[in-house]
Amino acid sequence: MSSLYFYNSLTRVKEEFKPITPNHVGMYVCGPTVSGESHLGHARPFITFDIVYRYLMQLGYKVRYVRNITDAGHFEEEGRASEDKISSKAILEKLEPMELVQKYTNLFHWAMKEFNNLEPSIEPTATGHIVEQIVMIERIIADGYAYIVNGSVYFDVDKYHADFSAKGMKYGILSGRILEDQLETTRELESQEEKRNKSDFALWKSAAPEHIMRWKSPWGEGFPGWHIECSAMSNKYLGAEFDIHGGGMDLQFPHHECEIAQSAVCNHKIPARYWLHNNMITINGRKMGKSYNNVIKLSELFSGNHEILTQAYTPMTVRFFILQTHYRSTLDFGNEALQAAEKGFRRMWDAYSLLMKFNVEKGVSASDAALEKQCTEILHALDDHMNDDLNTAKVLAGLFELVPVINSIKDGHIKMNALSSETLLLMQEKFKVYLVDIFGLKDEKKQDDQKLNSVLELIAEIRKDARAKKDFATSDKIRDQLLKAGIQLKDEKGGGVSWEYV
């Protein structure tokens, strides 16, 4: 079996994955900012890194997966005017920041569960780690790489760059940016005048009187800058140097670049070895994002309640849709594409269900050597695809090539003994491992109601009798009415009947 390779954004090449501590992996992924509801674009990193997490565990690693909740900062609730936050109202009328944060954290967790994402090992919040952030900022100040202005603290990028370039940690090492160019091209921003240089970034921001989230610090009341929380929390739970840091490509600069600079000052190391970045989900070729006003929230996606949606899409449809593309490619949203994913997933899952019902006899050798060879080649290539920087699209394509074989065995077009026992068992194993264990897919239509099943068996029996008497009016009535109730009957070749929930 091949070994696992990741494309490392830091080195810009595919590298073999070797953990720092044998058999253990530390992984940090930038989590959501819980000031609003998650949208389709947010789903991608969390599904992508859930696959990474699952795959590493499948390979036998013990993984500590840390994904933060950003619940501190300059928050405003969606659609709510900022003057609402001014503290002249009665306490229950005022916007209580932790209430807002709780609401969107709950919604985020709901969405993660819908997607069947595993829970991370640790899910630290920024508000729960104010102390760690302050300690880290103090250290950066003490080392001379940050300065205080009016109760705010800024990181001195110029000085950092001058001193750390020689140590192989220049500012821009991750994003490929050249600091000298940055100085010319960075746009004008508010409170820019406080900074010595445009490229400097905030470690701590002094809170204006109406600002609702504030903590005491050595520099006055305020709140932490955006980048410091990830550095503080990854350092606390994964150490000064860990294996994998993940997130969306749009975080590469400035967020991850700044994380490297902060950690480099404190620990003299680039915090993570492998930097993995997923690409964006686009809509009409444009990144889905608040500023483009083209977001589809997850609740809207699942309910179909959005003007550009022609129907609702289930979480597994979305998951399958994302898996059919390589994580470093952009993925363009469209109703046609989602519908294709919906049908494709169903076809795949139906075949998988059939496959697992096969009673494979032991010790049978293949009677169709060509088919045997074809199938084993596909099966053995799956791991290579996955190891090649998580090419889930190719894994799925491989599995899809086996679907007609499974269906043909079921329909009797291909005899079960065309394939050897080993190959059939391997097929069962690989389908299960990839679809369920690694890709985290699940049946959304499954009904385990024993009573209902008994009733359906009875109805199927009655319909069978009607058909035997060529009473098609009755048999069609049963079928049509059940379909209206969401149960589709399928007459099978041998006279049997199967049904599924639609």
Place this chain on the structure above:
RNA sequence: GGUCCUGUGGCCGAGUGGCUAGGCAGAGCUCUGCAAAAGCUUCUACAGCGGUUCGAAUCCGCUCGGGACCUCCA
């Protein structure tokens, strides 16, 4: 303006030098009382121009188009 990425058939997408990617949609056929499902067959491709090469979607150059980041951002 700077840095970088990208352009594959009706749609979504793999693929980096020679082998049918795959899914969905379309067409035909088979099975079937009909339907659904399934199976088989099949139609649309590598933005354009030039170069390297025995051979390029794949490498190089130019032209045109799209996008990301440089500001909160998954």
